[in-house]
Amino acid sequence: MxxxxxxxxxxxxxxxxxxxxxxxxxxxxxxxxxxxxxxxxxxxxxxxxxxxxAPGTWTREEHRQLLARAALRTYPDAVMIGATAVAAHGIPLFEVPVVPSDIARAIVREARTEHLRIRPLRHEPMATPWGPATDLATALVQMTIDHGITAGVASIDAALQRRAATTHALDAAYELVRRWPLSSRVRCALEWSDGDAESLGESVTRVILRAAGWQVASQVPIVDRHGEIIARADLGIEGTRVLIEFDGKVKYTDGGVDALFREKKREDRLRALGYVLVRVTWADLFHSERIVAAVSAALMAAA
Missing domain, CATH: 1.10.10 (Arc Repressor Mutant, subunit A)
Known part of the structure; x- marks a missing residue:
């Protein structure tokens, strides 16, 4: 056989x-x-x-989609929720585990399997490229409760920046859970979110700086002595001349040596205007103390 x-x-x-x-x-x-x-x-x-x-290799996000589709095939009445729904809406996630995949069904109490977290269905589903899911604002709120402020801000920023969600919809979704355990995570994430952020790295850097007690602005315009805008910095510590740039590879790989040269000239010009720059890499995001120490030193230098 x-x-x-x-x-x-x-x-x-x-x-x-x-x-x-x-x-x-x-x-x-x-x-x-x-x-x-x-x-x-x-x-x-x-x-x-x-x-x-069939056996194969997948990226983290490909695995997330495969597991979500498998859950929907296994439970035809299921609806994607939480982080799984956020991904299904096309919004990037920051360091959110693939397992468990979050779905909802017409059940009374939460249940778990090795790979799935199954919760009671509370919201009407809508169509996404992956299948039925809760609306994005509801999914973002649930994901923030499940995975914390940093993950929440990163995806909320991306949703706002892409105009896939509105602050009004997010506030309304929060009101429905404001008495739930850990709902304070959502309140903080909404307060710290900023639709001007252009990458997950910028969003996470801003969370680290906000948690350290600094007020932070995104996409800070820099003007020269004639009042003309000559650059925009990813982030800036409000009330200071300290700027933070998140170094994504795309900034340089697309432009090669020319891009590096332009960035060096831009940086020299900013320093000539009295700004102090701090550069943050993806690896730094997992060592927040490095970022805090670098910004603290920059603030002393700028004083």
């Missing part, structure tokens, strides 16, 4: 998204024993309980 399994799995893997369920397998005559044997031989892999696909 096992010799004919590969051809049978080819038929199953031709289903949408190359995902099939246990019920799909039973429907073509495969038993649980055959599924177990195929898993051992590496012919298929389990995405989550009751859902399978």
């Amino acid at each position: 096992i010799d004919v399994v590969p051809s049978l799995f080819s038929e199953l893997l031709a289903l949408p998204d190359a995902i099939f369920t246990r019920q799909d397998a039973l429907g073509v005559g495969l038993s649980d024993e055959v599924l177990t044997a195929a898993l051992r031989r590496g012919l298929i892999i389990r995405i989550c309980r009751g859902a399978y696909t």
Whole structure:
């Protein structure tokens, strides 16, 4: 029997998204024993309980989408919520684990499996490229409760910057949960959010600086002695001449040596006007003390 399994799995893997369920397998005559044997031989892999696909490698976000689609195939009445719904709406996430994938169903109490967190369904779903999900504002609020202020601000900024959500919708979604445990995370994230941020790195840097007690502005215009705008800095400590630039690779890889030269000239011009620059890299985001120390030193230098 096992010799004919590969051809049978080819038929199953031709289903949408190359995902099939246990019920799909039973429907073509495969038993649980055959599924177990195929898993051992590496012919298929389990995405989550009751859902399978072919072996492969995925990025974190590809894995997130695969797991979400598998959850919807396993539970046809499910709706994506929280971080899973935020991703389904096309909004980037900062350091949010793939597992558990968040879905909601018509149940009374929260339930969990190895890969899924299943909550009671409280909101009407809407269509997304991944399938049915709660509206973006509701998803952002739930994600912030689940994963904290930094993750919340990063995705809220991105949603505002892309005009995918409004502050009015976010405030309304917060009002529905304002008495929930950990809802203070949402209140803080909304207060610290800024739709002018242009990247996750800028958003996370601003959270670190706000948590250290500084007031921070995004996309700070810099004027020369004639009052003309000559540059915009990613971030600035309000009331000071300290600027913070987040170094994303795209700034330089797209322009090569010329981009590096232009950036050096720009930096020299800013320093000539009395500004002190602090550069932050992606690696620094995971060592907030480095950023705080660098900005503290810059404030002393600028005083």
